[in-house]
Amino acid sequence: MPASVRFRSVMPRPTLLGLAVAGALGASAATQAGEVEVLHWWTSGGEAQAASVLKELVEAEGHAWQDFAVAGGGGETAMTVLKSRAMSGNPPSAAQIKGPEIQEWGELGLLGELDEVAEAAAWDSLLPPRVAEIMRHDGHYVAVPVNVHRVNWLWGNPEVLAAAGVEMPTSFDELFDAAEAIRAAGHVPLAHGGQPWQDATLFETVVLAEGGEDFYRRALVELDPEALGSDTMIQALTTFKRLRELMDEGMPGRDWNVATAMVINGVAAMQLMGDWAKGEFTAAGLAAGEEYLCAPAPGTESAFTFNIDSLAMFRVTEAADLAAQHDLARLVLEPTFQETFNLAKGSIPARTDLDMSAFDACAQASMADFQAAADNGGLVPSMAHGMAVRADVQGALFDIVTNYFNSSGMSAEQAAERLVRAAQATY
Amino acid sequence: MSALEINEVRKTFGNTEVLKEVSLAIESGEFLILVGPSGCGKSTLMNAIAGLEPVTSGEIRIAGRDVTWCTPAERDIAMVFQSYALYPSMTVRQNIAFGLEMRKMPRGEREAAVERVADLLQISHLLERKPSQLSGGQRQRVAMGRALAREPQVYLFDEPLSNLDAKLRVDMRTEIKKLHQRLGTTIVYVTHDQIEAMTLADRIAVMRDGEILQLGTPEAIYNDPVNRFVAEFMGSPSMNLIEATLEGDAGQGYRLRIATPGEDDLCLPWPRPTEALASRVGQRVLLGLRPEHFAEHDARLDEAAQGAPFSARVSVAEPTGADILLRLPLGTGEVTARVGPRCPAVPGERLALRIDLERAVLFDGESEQRLA
Amino acid sequence: MPLSLSTSREVGRPAAARPTPAARLQAWLPRLVLAPSAAVSLCFVYGFMLWTFVLSLTNSRMLPSYDFVGFAQYARLMANDRWWVASTNLVLFGGLFIAICLVLGALLAILLDQRIRQEGALRTLYLYPMALSFIVTGVAWKWLLNPSLGLEAMVRGWGFEGFRFDWLVNPDMAVYTLVIAAVWQASGFVMALFLAGLRGIDDSIIKAAQLDGASLPRIYWRVVLPCLRPVVFSAVMILAHIAIKSFDLVVALTGGGPGYASDLPATFMYAHAFNRAQIGLGSASAMLMLGGVLAILVPYLYSELRSRKHG
Structure with a gap:
């Protein structure tokens, strides 16, 4: 497809080895601080607070968090802004993209891979297969789920x-x-x-x-x-x-x-x-x-x-920024963030192994149903x-x-x- | 029964009285001209006659019918405006026919009227054009045509020639006069141009400050002005007014002594004594002499047949082609004299002239009313 | 005569038959000054129109691609039910909006022209809605027209139980609510245009018409309004472009609903091009909108400007 070829030529695809080296360097050189720019529309009171938790966690790792919040309930404006940034060859490190749209972005060749992080944190075991499927493109993890509605x-x-x-x-x-x-x-x-x-x-x-x-x-x-x-x-x-x-x-x-x-x-x-x-x-x-x-x-x-909100990761070339991005992905699925965010937002965590005692009755019932449905095939994606x-x-x-x-x-x-x-x- | 009667019409705008009990009667077929300086109320009077403005008090009658409170449409008058006021979105034909259409004249008659009027004014070839495609003179004719088509009792013309250039103005003036002679319509015409007034009118009403100062034929207005204002207003160049002292008495005859600085006093005998003069002896009077009342001294003619002798030093000589206008010092100022084109006047040199006192007029020095 | 800035060196030249460089610059200066705006216009307006046309021939989805598919997008558009609803709505909305605004504006202007007291205050009052954005207008009218909150509820509260005014939630009538709100906003502006036009008419024409025996309504209809053809022309130009641009009004007042009964091509295009990741289809709809506009406005422009030239 000409479009993806063009984009590929603009941003050269790093080899797997290069990724590993960069990752290793990034992990070892803790002083090498990168930056993540995150596009999202968690702008209402509770949501904004929840998002700032992620920010603090990222900053605690020594990276800089560049907030890119675009208000507008359903995220329509945010997606339009994202498209224009992508067109100009300057997408953010991560964006709040969900569902089949992740596949569309993947087809354009703009997304970066998270397989390393996924393996290290054993995402395959934490996420139900139907959910993990959505986070992958061409077999590689390109997005991380934030919550489950x-x-x-x-x-x-x-x-x-x-x-x-x-x-x-x-x-x-x-x-x-x-x-x-x-x-x-x-x-x-x-x-x-x-x-x-x-x-x-x-x-x-x-x-x-x-x-x-x-x-x-x-x-x-x-x-x-x-x-x-x-x-x-x-x-x-x-x-x-x-x-x-x-x-x-x-x-x-x-x-x-x-x-x-x-x-x-x-x-x-x-x-x-x-x-x-x-x-x-x-x-x-x-x-x-x-x-x-x-x-x-x-x-x-x-x-x-x-209805799962997720952060999709865009291709990043700078080693330090790549490290920051990987840390971001890892932090999103970690218990700290999952619990704090979902308590504030009203949804349930994306990982099935968390202690739900802090959540209210409805959330606990929801999590129980989620696990049950995951096991017996009752998980269906929301068309609406x-x-x-x-x-x-x-x-x-x-x-x-x-x-x-x-x-x-x-x-x-x-x-x-x-x-x-x-x-x-x-x- | 007069075609138009105006009885004691008063018009006030707030606190200002614009028309002060004006009265006027015009006969059928008469061409009356209202003339006067700006602000004299002539346009207001015209608008009052037309019904475009209501009068504060008084009566207006057209052909004997009291129309003081009638709408303009009911008065059966037509008006030709200074700006022609043609309807821009209609053709000439529609413009002329509009008034007839409003009066529900059947189409055939309307067409006939338009053709007749167009023929009369020689605008038949313009009937399908729009006003913006016509020249000033053509528009003027269309405006007149629109009025003529209606065949009203009275025609009102509100300074219709002011917007035309000088040559066209003269041509149109003649046209209007010919039309009037041919059609015998009753016309009330407003102008500030006194030449138009003199050439077109059957009678002239000179107005100032909302009053009619004098109503009379052009000849009467010209030769028999009722006061200084009328005398100076009509005639071009205007009448010379010279300060003089009245001497003498009823028995021996009156004389006018005119003192000119640097010259000897000029003493002129007054040929037509009147009663009013008796009380003014020794007082200042104004002698009115029109430029044509001066004549060259012709040595070949009999002394007594020519007017009173007078000589002065010519200050300016203005040849107009047909004659020469001389400026000469007389009295406290200068006078303008009109002499023949071959007069040997040289600025700076003295010239001998004669003054014809038969047609001269005298005004009181204070009231400026006519004495004799 | 060109400005001659000849120095002593050039004195020996023959009398300047060719303009000097400085004079040539002077002649070109106006064009140079205008050039940037012209270039910007050319590029951003016409250039991008062309690009939109190109995109409408491709299968662009989320981001532009250049796989040409001929007129397939137009075919899809023609088969799209929502597009037909939107187009019909535009004709209905645009036609009614322009017609009612012209009539109302002319009427208000004629009434205000009668030299009434407080003309200035009334004029401001009528013009005021123009100062609001369409979003504010849309939201305000949405509340007014809501059956359970607005007019219907109020009148029912007064005791008229049977009163119905639920156009806003009625799929067949929703588009007319757009007309109401838009007319409220724009008729003051049309009134101002007509008032200015009326004031420019020579008084003596009206006097002449009065003498000719025409009644006041007749005078306005036969004499005054025909003089205002240029005003009507300007008003139609402005109203037409407001009608076609109407995006924010739809979004604020009805959201395109109920369903998509009050959708307009502008909202259709935005929804498809940006929200639904169908830039190809959106571009096709934009080109059809442009085509519709040109089909109406170009003949109108042509006839008006031609007749103006020939007086």
């Missing part, structure tokens, strides 16, 4: 549920039944924000519930046209559309945290949202399990839809959060899902047909 969570307000006389539902049928009682009690059954990514989050959870993990993988990861056009999918779409009945009128355009606030304030009973919602509950001073409830999304107990398919496919699916959800004119069959076409068009 679970997307298929159901959050509930126990007071509202009690007032309606219902429990947290374990299937979508139960959810619809409970909704009637909740409405009768004068509350909104399901809080939701009508933005494409939220609609898609809901959609993939329904698909997971209706079809199971294998179906989910075939449809939303492999984009198998048969799966996308199947009756199961049509059923999932119908259920998905029915969820609208459980929401309030002012739903379109609402931000996710405003929807969470509806649950906190007792206006709504439940919300289907990833575990970052926990941050809102914690900030409101509520105790997990007592003042707010968390449960796997209805029908998905055995599955764990993951860019872990399953490339950005353009994700975008096309978003368009179809959100359009179907909001318009009155599209039937489930038509939506399924469009999904099939979208899958075929991009490959």
